Amino acid sequence: MWLPVAIFLAVCIAIILVRLFLGPTPPDRLVGLDTLNTLVIVSMVILGASFNEVIYIDVAIVYALLSFVTTLFIAKYIEKGGF
Amino acid sequence: MILNIIIYIFIAIGCFFNMMAALGLHRFPDVYTRLHAGTKCTTFGSIFLILAVVIQSISAWVAEGLSSPQSILTLHALIALVAILLTNPTSAHAIGRAAHRSGIKPARAVVDDLEKEKP
Numbered sequence: 001m002w003l004p005v006a007i008f009l010a011v012c013i014a015i016i017l018v019r020l021f022l023g024p025t026p027p028d029r030l031v032g033l034d035t036l037n038t039l040v041i042v043s044m045v046i047l048g049a050s051f052n053e054v055i056y057i058d059v060a061i062v063y064a065l066l067s068f069v070t071t072l073f074i075a076k077y078i079e080k081g082g083f
Numbered sequence: 084m085i086l087n088i089i090i091y092i093f094i095a096i097g098c099f100f101n102m103m104a105a106l107g108l109h110r111f112p113d114v115y116t117r118l119h120a121g122t123k124c125t126t127f128g129s130i131f132l133i134l135a136v137v138i139q140s141i142s143a144w145v146a147e148g149l150s151s152p153q154s155i156l157t158l159h160a161l162i163a164l165v166a167i168l169l170t171n172p173t174s175a176h177a178i179g180r181a182a183h184r185s186g187i188k189p190a191r192a193v194v195d196d197l198e199k200e201k202p
Contacts, residue, residue: 008098015105027114027182035121042129049136057159068170072177079181
């Protein structure tokens, strides 16, 4: 029931990766990275429900908080134009 | 039976909006409209996909009794949902502000009212 959903989300992630490589400006790539992070979190929760493993969902929570810090840090880097 | 139908409807809504986010990143012309597609659609789709997981695990929890391991899965999925709901709009706002302050104009923009504001 859940595994086709995870495969579908993997296809979405592959489509977003094209934008991540093509993006003309750095904020375009950052938008792609942020979208990709959210889809990775959701697919980790889906895989945790699929294999009935709680540890996948714990990894998803930690990934959500760490990717939030990463996005804020890269946004600050783009805003200042350097460190 | 009726729970299965609700879960399938939630999965369909979530998959549709996540696919729209992936396609919108390619269809829109500049950073701000891509931000609109990529952040709002994934937040909305993620809510429905995680709620489908929560409904399924709650029904298994009720079926297996009070002290089943499904309770941990339910609560942790809800915590993951709260983490997404808190962090996703905040990071979208940070990206938009950084893009504007680094000097990127919206495509086909005529008037920029934020131009007068000093960073």
